[in-house]
Amino acid sequence: MTDAGVRPAESTRLLRIHEAAAEVGLTARSVRYYEELGLLKPAARSEGDYRLYDESDLERLRFIKGLRDDAGFSLAEISQLLEDEAARERDHVAYHATADPRERLRILRDRVASFEQQTQTLRTKIGRLQAMVDETEARRQRSLARIAEIERQAPE
């Protein structure tokens, strides 16, 4: 209970939408669209209502971009995947607002569960891709076998 104002630096500078978007390789339009879909909310707004993004926003945007580009998820699926974390995001404020360790633990544990859900989903996708690789490998082997056979029958 000592030391009242526990809200010091946040250390990272806040970025405006174009800066933030460029930082993670997106367009401002996309970022606004993602917000419209409820995928994220800027950490703050300026006096004149400019969107302001912090480092955790950038992480989130990078994650979204990864899910979209690398994993090929639709924004609806991403929304689904981040749904839990979106609820936690509301807790994020609560996390910094409360000093109650029990509350903080609850929030952190939910977050861990969310991460586990995400890795699970990603691993499932990896599994399906691996199956496709195996399939293709098998087809390659079959072709190699036929090549060998032909070479046996008609050596050049």
Add this chain to the structure above:
Amino acid sequence: MTDAGVRPAESTRLLRIHEAAAEVGLTARSVRYYEELGLLKPAARSEGDYRLYDESDLERLRFIKGLRDDAGFSLAEISQLLEDEAARERDHVAYHATADPRERLRILRDRVASFEQQTQTLRTKIGRLQAMVDETEARRQRSLARIAEIERQAPE
């Protein structure tokens, strides 16, 4: 030059578009659209111009569907990925048309190269997904560490 009509059994029954589509979990419209994009061509057409698909067509359709659903590739990317094989597909006819072992070897070798290209692309994608998994795992670990720390400082 002996034996004019060399087109005997093909063994597998030919399916019409709805049957083929249902078999691989697609719609007839999608299959026609894929043909329009040049992703495949039915093995044959009936007297009255009905599309007729054989087993290799189904394999191809399943592969396309896998690339679309599991890998999340766009149809343009899939087209790119199958491009080589599409050229080989034209060779497919040639393969059965020729009895020349040297020509058959060339076709088979090209096919092997195409398979290797495909697995390479898929493995790259798997790598990016794995990186995301690692990232998420790291974040989970960090949360776990903070949980442990809080539990040390304020044991319930």
Add this chain to the structure above:
DNA sequence: CCCAACTTTCACGTGAACGGCAAGGTTGGG
């Protein structure tokens, strides 16, 4: 041969994921 069920091509409609513009407000250096 007939007819219901399937298919053809053509064409317009739709939802997702933005792009781009207009009309106005905000920032911040000079």
Add this chain to the structure above:
DNA sequence: CCCAACCTTGCCGTTCACGTGAAAGTTGGG
């Protein structure tokens, strides 16, 4: 205080990947 460069909220346009008829032709069992 001024103004260029940024931002805001609409809102309409576009591309992709199909969905959904319409109008006509094909298949195949009875």
